[in-house]
Amino acid sequence: MYNVAVVGATGMVGRTFIKVLEERNFPIKNLYLFASKKSEGTLLEFKGKLYSVEELKEDSFDRGIDIALFSAGASTSKVFAPIAASKGCIVVDNSSQWRMDKKVPLVVPEVNPNDIKWHNGIIANPNCSTIQMVVALKPLHDIYRIKRVVVSTYQAVSGAGKKGVDDLKGTMNGEKPKQFPYPIYNNCLPHIDDFLNNGYTKEEMKMVNETKKIMNDDRIKVTATTVRVPVENGHSESINVEFYKDFDLDEVRSLLSSAPGVVVMDDPQNRIYPLATIASGHDEVYVGRIRRDDTVDYGLNMFVVADNVRKGAATNAVQIAELLVKEGLVHGRI
Ligand code: 2RA
Numbered sequence: 512m513y514n515v516a517v518v519g520a521t522g523m524v525g526r527t528f529i530k531v532l533e534e535r536n537f538p539i540k541n542l543y544l545f546a547s548k549k550s551e552g553t554l555l556e557f558k559g560k561l562y563s564v565e566e567l568k569e570d571s572f573d574r575g576i577d578i579a580l581f582s583a584g585a586s587t588s589k590v591f592a593p594i595a596a597s598k599g600c601i602v603v604d605n606s607s608q609w610r611m612d613k614k615v616p617l618v619v620p621e622v623n624p625n626d627i628k629w630h631n632g633i634i635a636n637p638n639c640s641t642i643q644m645v646v647a648l649k650p651l652h653d654i655y656r657i658k659r660v661v662v663s664t665y666q667a668v669s670g671a672g673k674k675g676v677d678d679l680k681g682t683m684n685g686e687k688p689k690q691f692p693y694p695i696y697n698n699c700l701p702h703i704d705d706f707l708n709n710g711y712t713k714e715e716m717k718m719v720n721e722t723k724k725i726m727n728d729d730r731i732k733v734t735a736t737t738v739r740v741p742v743e744n745g746h747s748e749s750i751n752v753e754f755y756k757d758f759d760l761d762e763v764r765s766l767l768s769s770a771p772g773v774v775v776m777d778d779p780q781n782r783i784y785p786l787a788t789i790a791s792g793h794d795e796v797y798v799g800r801i802r803r804d805d806t807v808d809y810g811l812n813m814f815v816v817a818d819n820v821r822k823g824a825a826t827n828a829v830q831i832a833e834l835l836v837k838e839g840l841v842h843g844r845i
Contacts, residue, residue, distance in 0.1 A: 512540035513836070516600070518591065519583030520564050521553050523672045524605055527608035527825035528558050535829060539835070540844050545571055546583070567591060572598040577841050578832050579606060581657045582824065592617045596632025601841055603634050605829045607713075610635040610721060617724045617741065620772040620830040622649045622736060625833050626727075634831055637755035639823025640664050640714065640746055641721040646796040646822075647815045650770035651763065652726060653798045655809065660731040662718060665740045665747040666703060667787060668695055670819050679741055689737060700739040712737060745787025746819040754809040760801065763811065765796050772822070777801050785816035793818055794826045 515532065518738065519525040525546070542557055546568040555565040559736050565571065565589070572579070574597040579595045582586050582605035588732045609615040609668035616626035617635045627634055629770060637645075651657070669676035674690040681687075682694035706809055711719075718735040740747075768775045776785050777799040782829065785797035797816045804810030816824055835841045 512538045512845070513544070513564075513577040513841065514541045514575055515539050516545060516572070516595075517544040517834075518567055518579055518581040518587070518595075519605075520555060521546045522582055524553065524582035524824045525622070525671060527820050528582065528828065529555060529657045531821065531825045531829045533534060534560055535833070537829060537842070541724075543571070543576060549588065558640060564683055567817075570592055571595075572600050576600045576842065577845070578603065578835065580825075580828050580832065581660050582828075587811040592633050599842075601630065601632060601634065601835060603636055605636040605828055607638065607717065607825050609610040609633050610637060610717070610793055611724065617721060618834075619645055619833055620638040621646050621726055621727055621773075621825060623727060624834055627831060627838065627840065630713070630840075634835075636824065636828045637721045637725060638714070639670060639716040639817075639819035640666060640735075640748065641718050641725070642823050642827050643746060643817035643819075644718065644748055645722055645725050645752060645769065645798045646772050646817075647750065647798050647813065648722075649726070650766045650773070651754070651758075651811070652728070652731075653754065654745060654762075655756045655758050657728075657731050657752055658755050658809075660722070660734070660750040662733070662735045663749045664718075664735070664737045665742070665749075666714075666737060667742040667744045667746055667819055668739065669744040670703070670746065670823075672741070673844075678741055679743060684742075695739060695741050698741065700734065703737045703739055711735070727763065742787050743791075744818060744820060745791040746823060747785070747787055748815045750813050750815055751804055752811045752813070753807050754811070756813065757809050761805060762817050764801055767801070772796055773798055775799065775801070785814055789817055790816045790818050792821070794822045
């Protein structure tokens with residue numbers, strides 16, 4: 512059994528951490544919930560028992576916590592993840608703070624599970640739009656080796672948390688946008704996170720850089736356009752992949768169908784293809800619209816959908832914690 516902390520417990524991902532830990536019956540001896548001072552005293556339920564949220568402080572980890580799941584923003588992780596790690600806690604951090612740090616593994620259990628073995632106290636959870644993409648790419652890269660990826664995303668408002676969902680509902684009623692730069696209702700916004708000097712957004716460069724690290728192959732060329740769409744939950748992605756080797760479409764479908772964490776939904780003549788409303792609430796990555804791209808030698812198009820709050824954040828982090836236990840990398844308690 513393990514002492515587990517959730518940091519950022521009252522946020523959308525934090526609450527989903529708690530839900531997924533319960534659903535998957537993670538072996539918890541004691542559960543501690545932390546958030547900012549304004550959330551102190553909030554009561555959250557876990558396995559039929561109410562837990563009071565504590566204010567996150569420097570001494571919060573002085574109580575023998577084995578694993579801490581963080582989703583409290585980069586600035587909080589920057590300060591508190593090292594403190595937790597210094598107390599012997601293993602941190603699985605959902606923020607962007609540590610993802611590209613050379614001393615921190617960036618892990619999707621279906622793709623690079625062994626990378627958890629070189630952690631130094633902190634393991635980074637990738638960006639949601641990256642996670643679903645690499646789960647679909649990994650089985651194909653292993654056989655055909657990827658040369659180039661062009662991805663366009665259609666990202667749900669829940670990617671921006673409750674404020675994002677509130678903006679969709681508010682702007683649907685004619686209210687001014689609070690979270691997004693323009694009304695998301697009736698719109699597609701090609702703007703997720705800040706713009707950089709190269710004309711791309713941080714969200715787009717996360718997909719570029721994180722993919723190379725997770726796949727452990729800097730030769731993979733990735734370019735991305737990330738777009739916010741008026742969907743409440745579930746990110747969709749149009750992915751064009753160019754391989755070094757030729758492929759057979761039936762073999763591609765077979766590889767994807769047998770890949771961990773993947774569900775193939777590919778019978779478009781009968782209107783069978785991935786949908787956000789199908790993926791939402793589940794942990795699988797749904798792949799469809801699988802077809803050859805004849806404009807290049809060995810090109811493939813596919814449409815990939817997943818629940819961005821679950822597999823894209825909370826479930827992926829809990830799966831990392833499960834791997835730590837399975838590999839005997841975390842000391843439990845009687
Ligand atoms: C988003 N991927 O969708 C970002 C952060 N969750 O807003």
